[in-house]
Amino acid sequence: MSEVDYADVQGLVRFGYGQMTSASYALVHVKNADAAEAWLRSAPVTTAVTQKPPPKTAMNIAFTAPGLRALGVSEEIIASFSHEFRGGMGQESRARQLGDVGKNAPSNWTWGNYGREPHVLVMFFAEADQFDSFIQTSRDQNWSEAFEEITSLGTSNLDGDEPFGFADGISQPQIDWEQQLERPCTQLRYTNISALGEFLLGYRNEYGKITDRPLLEPDATTAGLLNADDASAKKDLARNGSYLVMRQLEQDVRGFWKFLHQQTGGNVAEAAQLGAKMVGRTRAGDSLVPTQAEKIPGTDPRTVTQNQFTYERDPIGARCPFGAHVRRTNPRNSDFPEPRLSALRKLLVMLGFGPKGFYDDLTSSVRFHRILRRGREYGSELLPEDALQPPPANESPRGLHFICINANISRQFEFLQNAWITNTKFSGVTGESDPLLGNRESMPGCPVTGNFAIPGDGALRQRVSGLPQFVTLRGGAYFFLPSLRALRYFAGS
Amino acid sequence: MTPQSNFMVLAPIIPERETELRQLLDSMNHGPGQVDPNNGLLPFAEFETLHFARFVILDDKTTEDVRVYGLAPRTYPLYLAFLGDVDGDANAFLGKLIRRAGKGLGKIFSCCQGFGPDTDLLDWMKQHDAPPIAAYVNWRGRTVRQIREEAALYDALQSYIEKDGEVLHGLAPRDIHQKLHSFANGEQSAGRLTLSKEDPTPIEWQIKNLAHKIGFPLLGLVLSPLLLVAAPFYIIALRRLEKTDPVVCPIAAQIHSEKLSSFEDHDVTNQFSAMGSLKPGLIRLLTTTLVLKTVNYGARHITRPGRLGRIRSIHFARWVFVAGRQRMIFCSNYDGSVESYMDDFINKTGFGLNASFRNGIGYPRTNWLVRDGCVDERNYKEYLRRHTLPSQVWYKAYPGLSAVDLERNTRIRKGLEMSSMTDDQARDWVALL
Numbered sequence: 004m005s006e007v008d009y010a011d012v013q014g015l016v017r018f019g020y021g022q023m024t025s026a027s028y029a030l031v032h033v034k035n036a037d038a039a040e041a042w043l044r045s046a047p048v049t050t051a052v053t054q055k056p057p058p059k060t061a062m063n064i065a066f067t068a069p070g071l072r073a074l075g076v077s078e079e080i081i082a083s084f085s086h087e088f089r090g091g092m093g094q095e096s097r098a099r100q101l102g103d104v105g106k107n108a109p110s111n112w113t114w115g116n117y118g119r120e121p122h123v124l125v126m127f128f129a130e131a132d133q134f135d136s137f138i139q140t141s142r143d144q145n146w147s148e149a150f151e152e153i154t155s156l157g158t159s160n161l162d163g164d165e166p167f168g169f170a171d172g173i174s175q176p177q178i179d180w181e182q183q184l185e186r187p188c189t190q191l192r193y194t195n196i197s198a199l200g201e202f203l204l205g206y207r208n209e210y211g212k213i214t215d216r217p218l219l220e221p222d223a224t225t226a227g228l229l230n231a232d233d234a235s236a237k238k239d240l241a242r243n244g245s246y247l248v249m250r251q252l253e254q255d256v257r258g259f260w261k262f263l264h265q266q267t268g269g270n271v272a273e274a275a276q277l278g279a280k281m282v283g284r285t286r287a288g289d290s291l292v293p294t295q296a297e298k299i300p301g302t303d304p305r306t307v308t309q310n311q312f313t314y315e316r317d318p319i320g321a322r323c324p325f326g327a328h329v330r331r332t333n334p335r336n337s338d339f340p341e342p343r344l345s346a347l348r349k350l351l352v353m354l355g356f357g358p359k360g361f362y363d364d365l366t367s368s369v370r371f372h373r374i375l376r377r378g379r380e381y382g383s384e385l386l387p388e389d390a391l392q393p394p395p396a397n398e399s400p401r402g403l404h405f406i407c408i409n410a411n412i413s414r415q416f417e418f419l420q421n422a423w424i425t426n427t428k429f430s431g432v433t434g435e436s437d438p439l440l441g442n443r444e445s446m447p448g449c450p451v452t453g454n455f456a457i458p459g460d461g462a463l464r465q466r467v468s469g470l471p472q473f474v475t476l477r478g479g480a481y482f483f484l485p486s487l488r489a490l491r492y493f494a495g496s
Numbered sequence: 497m498t499p500q501s502n503f504m505v506l507a508p509i510i511p512e513r514e515t516e517l518r519q520l521l522d523s524m525n526h527g528p529g530q531v532d533p534n535n536g537l538l539p540f541a542e543f544e545t546l547h548f549a550r551f552v553i554l555d556d557k558t559t560e561d562v563r564v565y566g567l568a569p570r571t572y573p574l575y576l577a578f579l580g581d582v583d584g585d586a587n588a589f590l591g592k593l594i595r596r597a598g599k600g601l602g603k604i605f606s607c608c609q610g611f612g613p614d615t616d617l618l619d620w621m622k623q624h625d626a627p628p629i630a631a632y633v634n635w636r637g638r639t640v641r642q643i644r645e646e647a648a649l650y651d652a653l654q655s656y657i658e659k660d661g662e663v664l665h666g667l668a669p670r671d672i673h674q675k676l677h678s679f680a681n682g683e684q685s686a687g688r689l690t691l692s693k694e695d696p697t698p699i700e701w702q703i704k705n706l707a708h709k710i711g712f713p714l715l716g717l718v719l720s721p722l723l724l725v726a727a728p729f730y731i732i733a734l735r736r737l738e739k740t741d742p743v744v745c746p747i748a749a750q751i752h753s754e755k756l757s758s759f760e761d762h763d764v765t766n767q768f769s770a771m772g773s774l775k776p777g778l779i780r781l782l783t784t785t786l787v788l789k790t791v792n793y794g795a796r797h798i799t800r801p802g803r804l805g806r807i808r809s810i811h812f813a814r815w816v817f818v819a820g821r822q823r824m825i826f827c828s829n830y831d832g833s834v835e836s837y838m839d840d841f842i843n844k845t846g847f848g849l850n851a852s853f854r855n856g857i858g859y860p861r862t863n864w865l866v867r868d869g870c871v872d873e874r875n876y877k878e879y880l881r882r883h884t885l886p887s888q889v890w891y892k893a894y895p896g897l898s899a900v901d902l903e904r905n906t907r908i909r910k911g912l913e914m915s916s917m918t919d920d921q922a923r924d925w926v927a928l929l
Contacts (some may be wrong), residue, residue: 082750086747089750090750093759094754094757096761099759099761100757100833210842210873214874295517343673352606352806353805354798361924362902362926364806365808365900367753367836367843371843414835421761422832422833422834422836428764428831428898428901433901433904438570443601446763446896448763448894448895448897449763451765461929463661465665
C-alpha cells in the first residue's frame, strides 16, 4: 500500500480548521464553464499537509454530479460514481428513506431541490480578522464570470457548542492514515480507529477492500492522475478524494427548551437532565455511562474522560436510553455481541444460539457506519436560560450546516440517517425516532413517532410523548470532494 | 400450534397481454409499493390468515450472463409469480381465496398461458405450484390473529401505563407484573382484549414434521460411507470451480436502481425478490441443493424462534427453482432498508449468504464455500441490486410492525400470562414495556 500523499488530499478530510473561527459556504451554479475552470485552476485549495505555522485561511471545493456535468465531465465517467451521488439527495425515494418528508421534504428546501441544486460548493475558512479580505480576493473577476450564486451560507462560532447548547464534536473516528490496520477480521471490541478507505477513496476500507470509485483509461487528459493501486493500467480519478454530504439543519432552540421545561414543570435542573437523556450527554459533553479503565483504541488522549466508554454495561438503556441521539448515531458496539469467545462459542453465536435477551445483538456493527463530521453552526447564540423568553420580532434562524465526509454515502451517512436516526424501530424501541432530528411524521401502522422512552433499571420506563419537531431540513446535497489532482483534471489543466 | 405454510403460483404470461397484466396489477396499488389492502381485484385484508403476499413479474434481465460459461442464452417465457405465506394449510387457503376473490384472480391469471374461461382455478393454481427448496418462518406457530391480538395487548398496556402510570411507578418489577396481569385479565373479562389460546397442532403436520426431522439426518447417516469416499473428490472439484468461476458484478443501471427504490421504504418492512441463473454443472447443482436443504432443515428444526443465525429482521424467506433447474428466485420480507438488510447479512451471516448464493452466476468469489464472497461489499451489493426485481404488488398484514416488535409483543404476552415471576424474570419483563 502506498503512503498517502497529503499534498493531494483536501485539507478538510484531515482537519476541521478549528482555529479558523470564520467560515462560509458558497453554493454556486456554473454559468460559464471556461471561466469556472480558469477560476478553479487558480484557486488556492488547501491540502492536508501540516503547515507550521498553521495557515490563517483555507479553501476546499466539492462538486455535485450536475456540477461535474456542467464542467464537461462525460456521462460515462459520471456513471462510474456511486448511485446515491448520481441520484442526489433530493430524489423522492431517497428523501423517504432519509426521513426527509413532511416539513423536511425537498419541495420545502431553500436550496438543493429541483432547480436550486448547486454545482459547486466552495468552503471558505479563515481566522476572524482575515475572513473578509480572503473572501474578497477569492471572488475575483473570474468568479463572477464563472458562477452564479444560489446561496452563500454564513456560519457562527459557538465555541464548541451546538445551538441547543450542548457540547458538540466530542467524538470523531480516528483515521488510520498509516494504514496499519489489518482488516477484515471479526472485531470483538469497539474501536475508534477507522480504516482509511472509510474516508478516502482508493484505499482499503473496513471490509479490507479497496473502495469503489471511477477509474479512467489513460490518455493525454488523464496524465496528471495517479495510477490505480488495484488496476495499474487505469487512472484513478477518485483516489485521495471522498464524498461530502451537506445538510442545512435549522434548530428550533426556543421550542426545544420550552418543551423540556413544560415536561418538567419548569424545573431548570430536571429540564437539563431530560435534555441530557435525549442527547445522550450532559450539556458539558459528559457521557451518561461511566467511562471505563480499559483503553479504547483510537481514543484521543485529550478526550478520554468523555469518550472512553461503551454501552456494554448499559444493556437496557437505563443510563443512556437507546433512543438518545449519541447512542443512535454511535452505538459503540463491535461485530459480535460477546467480547471474548472460544471458537465453539463463536460458532454457536453465529448460528443464532448467542445471547437470548430481547435487546441483545440488535444493532449493526458501528465500524461500517462511521462518518467524519465537519459541520459548523449558524445564527446567533441563544442560551438555554434565554430560550424561554419570547422571541424578538424577525428573529433570524439558527442551526447547523451539517457536513460529513465518507467514502460510501449509502453505507455511512445514509445508513446512519435511515437505520439509526429516522428508524422508529432502532434497537428494539418503537414509536420514536431521534429525539433531536426526528421528523415526527406518521408511517403506515405507526401513527406516533414522537415518543421518547427513558428506561429505568428495575423500574417502569418513563415515556415522554408528543415531541415536536425541533430540527427542520432547509437544504442539502451530495458532493464529490476531489483530490488536488482530480481537481486539476476537472479544471482542464 | 398452527404451523405456517406457503404457496407460489408460477405461470408464463401471454406476451400480448403483458401490458394489460401490468395495468391490472398496478390497479391494486395506491402507488408503487403501496397496495390497497381492500382493492377490488384481490382484497387481501379480508383473509385473516394471510401474512404476506406478492405478485412479481419475473422480468430477469440477466439471462445473458450464462455466456461467461460459453453457453448460449436461452429465451425463457416471462413468468408471473403469485406467492404468499399463510397460517395453516396453503391449499385450504387457496380454496378460501378462490371463493372470495376468484373473479379477480381469474382476471389476472387469464393473462397467463393455459388459462381459459372454463379453467378450474384451484386445479390450475395447483398445477402451477412452485414449491420452495428452502423456506424460513420467523416464528413458527405465530398466527396473524395472534400477532394482532398481541399488538392490541401492547397498545392497551401502553395506554394503561400512560393513564395510570402513577400507581405503577416506584413499584418493584414483580408488583408491576401483578398489577398488569390483573389489568389484562380484567380487560379480557370485559371483552376489550382477546388473547386466544393456541389451536391444537394438526396431527398430520406433526407426523410429517417428525419424519422430516429424523429423515434428513438419517438419510445423511445412511449415505455417510458414500459421502466420505466422495468427499475428497468433491472438495477438489469444488475448489477448482471456486477458483475459476467468473465474477459478473457490473454496476446496476441507475434507472433500475431508482425504480427499485420507488417500491421500497413505504413501511418498516420491505419486500425483496432476486432472481438469476445458476452456474452450470452437476457439482454445483448438488452443492446448491445440499446447502439449501440444510438451510431448510436448520430453519425448520434448529433455529430459535425469531432468529435466522444472528438475523432478527426477516419475517419470511424462501428459495425457489424457477421452471427447471437453471434459474432460482429468492424472496423475503425483511425490516429496514435494503442497505441495512445487506450490511446486516454481510456482517452477521455472511457465511450463510455465501453458501446459499454462491452458485448464482457472477456472485463474488467465495473461498471454501462460506468465506469471502459477500465481504466484497461493492460487488456483492451491485450483484444483488442488479438481480433484484420490483414486486408489482406487495401486501403485509400488519403494517408498522417489525419482526422485533412481534417478538417483544409475544414476550410480553407470555410473561403476562405467568401467574408469578422471579425477581430477575420480572426485571427483564418490565424492561420490555
